[in-house]
Amino acid sequence: MHVLDRIRFEIAPAGAAPDHEEFLTVLSDLWQPSPEPGELAGPWGPPGAGLGTRATQAIRSGERNENRLSDLAFHERRPELSGRRIRPDERGLITEWLWIRDTVVRPALRAPAPGPASPVSDQRRSDTWLKTQWRDYECKERLMVSILVLSNAVHVNPECMGAFTRLATTLTGAGYRASETGAYNCRAVKDGTAKSLHSYGLALDVDPACNPWLPGKTGLIRFSTAKTQPERCREVEAGRADTTFTSAQIAAVESIRTVDGLRVFQWGGRWNSLKDSMHFQIDVSPAELDRGIAAP
Incomplete structure (x- = not known):
């Protein structure tokens, strides 16, 4: 289980009563608020920022695990974290990771897998x-x-x-x-x-x-x-x-x-x-x- 999904699980473990579902929905909205127009120019950039090169290559190589792809895209956007895990108290980073997963990675997985890039050069480097x-x-x-x-x-x-x-x-x-x-x-x-x-x-x-x-x-x-x-x-x-x-x-x-x-x-x-x-x-x-x- 991914660390961010585990946080939710620990708040409401398997077997929780159905009346907890509304609470989890509210919690999800707090961590992943629906953006208003113009809000997506925040610290992680607009949707046009895309998957990044690492997640794109992983999809081309057959990777379909949305959590691993989200990690690749997130850490390429956040090199200052040096690949470390997000801590449970870093709510802003959690929100950012979830946004990448839901608005960038999941749509990319639903789209047809991209083919190899077309050759751009027959370069010979010295x-x-x-x-x-x-x-x-x-x-x-x-x-x-x-x-x-x-x-x-x-x-x-x-x-x-x-x-x-x-x-x-x-x-x-x-x-x-x-x-x-x-x-x-x-x-x-x-x-x-x-x-x-x-x-x-x-x-x-x-x-x-x-x-x-x-x-x-x-x-x-x-x-x-x-x-x-x-x-x-x-x-x-x-x-x-x-x-x-x-x-x-x-x-x-x-x-x-x-x-x-x-x-x-x-x-x-x-x-x-x-x-x-x-x-x-x-x-x-x-x-x-x-x-x-x-x-x-």
Whole structure:
């Protein structure tokens, strides 16, 4: 039972006489008064303020519990509370929470579930921009977490666990079978002295023997037309293709988007001055990723 419903329950527990129902109705009205015209510009804003990004993403992901959704919307509007529970004596906050539940969350649950946001960008963020956004993780091995991604347990940025898991399930679902993966590594990029995004736990390499690093390679990447993955790898080894991934597998990864329509990963096979077809890296900021990944 949610804490706010429990307050009512404790005042009139189950089995209370029917004549208490009128009292509970009055109590509810006191905590949740019907607004007069123009009253909704109070501390929690007008109805147009909406669910907020967290509750919206939760609904898109299948959440239907109105109390959990109300908590998400309430605490996004009240960041100063740092997610703590409302105390029974905080009647103003109780009224605000109930207003959000009844006038924002419940109507949203009655409406058709929103679909994923339309892509708004095919952005490719620069490594410099990404390093600035994720600077707190540079070479911080102690902050990394170990998760299974495709064939191996690797260390990744803790804020990117869901993204890399989604990458793995997407490639597996598209028919790719990996034999080698690598992620966190505090090192410089291969062709310079600047730190690689591997140093931030933001990059993943998959099967370098069959998806090679090709410095100086320009133009469009060459995909193999062979039907099986071993055959495509042999095409790469023979110099007739640049990657074992199929164009459909890469398209599936590039279709992973945030709820705002931002592409979550960029692929090294799309780079202009070289090709690094083993390489996938996070292409969004922590705040953009925190707002959630859209459902497949």
